[in-house]
Amino acid sequence: MRCPTSLRPQWYAAALLVVAGSAPALLVSQVDTTATIRGTAGSSLNGHPLVGVMISVPVVQRFVVSDSTGRFELRGLPAGRQRIRVSYQDRNTEDYEFALQRGKVKKIVVLLDVAAVDLDPVVVEAQARDFSRNLAGFYDRKKWYSGFARFYTREDIEHSHLVRLSSLLAREGITMREGPQGYVPAMWNRGNLCVVAVAIDGMPFREQDYDDVQIDEVQAVEVYRSSFMALGMMPQIATFTPGGFVGARACASVLIWTR
Secondary structure: OOOOHHHHHHHHHHHHHHHHHHHHHHHHHHOOOOEEEEEEEEEOOOOOEOOOOEEEEHHHOEEEEOOOOOEEEEEEEOOEEEEEEEEEOOEEEEEEEEEEOOOOEEEEEEEEOOOOOOOOOEEEEOOOOOOOOOHHHHHHHHHHHOOOOEEEOHHHHHHHOOOOHHHHHHHOOOEEEEEOOEEEEEEEEOOEEEEEEEEEOOEEOOOOOHHHOOHHHEEEEEEEEHHHHOOOOOOHHHOOOOOOOOOOOEEEEEEEEEO
16 A cells, blocks of 8 residues: 555655654664773793793683784773783783773784793783883784894893803904093993993893893893984983983993893
8 A cells, every 4th residue: 555645745744753863873883882902912031022922811701712823802992900810831920901092993912931930921012113111012023123133032131151141242343441430331332432321121221230230121122323323313211411421422332121
């Protein structure tokens, strides 16, 4: 039975009103109110990706396992402060708390020493590579600047069989020299002896004996030379005045990261 011609305008108007009224509700229902965790899992010894690392949120019984590239992503998590647990080959780390936001992605980096009983974990939020003051930042910079700077991983240090940090720095031509303001780390640069800026765990190192830092506690070392500085590409974290030496201008920077 066909609708009378006189009623068709009213019918169309009613139909459009129903559709228009349901559209906002449909759009609201499509807005994602959950949070996502995304990141990478790798070895703290050499930065290589780790497959099979489980990232879980126990309170909601959700988990994900890293793939062959070390990547993982866990969606549909409730917003708010959530505890994240890392597991690998039946070994668990402690829980790490992160603030998750609705509709946002929290990027994290997981680094593990698979040979350690407790996995010796580093679980941190991903940061800009030039400012990151942790081992995750070291590996990020290693990927980006490896053609211009020298990077020593924990695996490199172990293979070197060196027993002192000073011996490692000497490989880069850096030794302690006596100057007007006491002993300073220095190296030869274009025929001149110049000061080297050294930081440990992101803080300028002002001591005169670097062997006070046990090499077994050194996780990584990065060395930036003057030739790299001249390009104007020096990462921000490596641009600082040698600790304790006012007015000194460095021709190289060394960043040391400990366990």
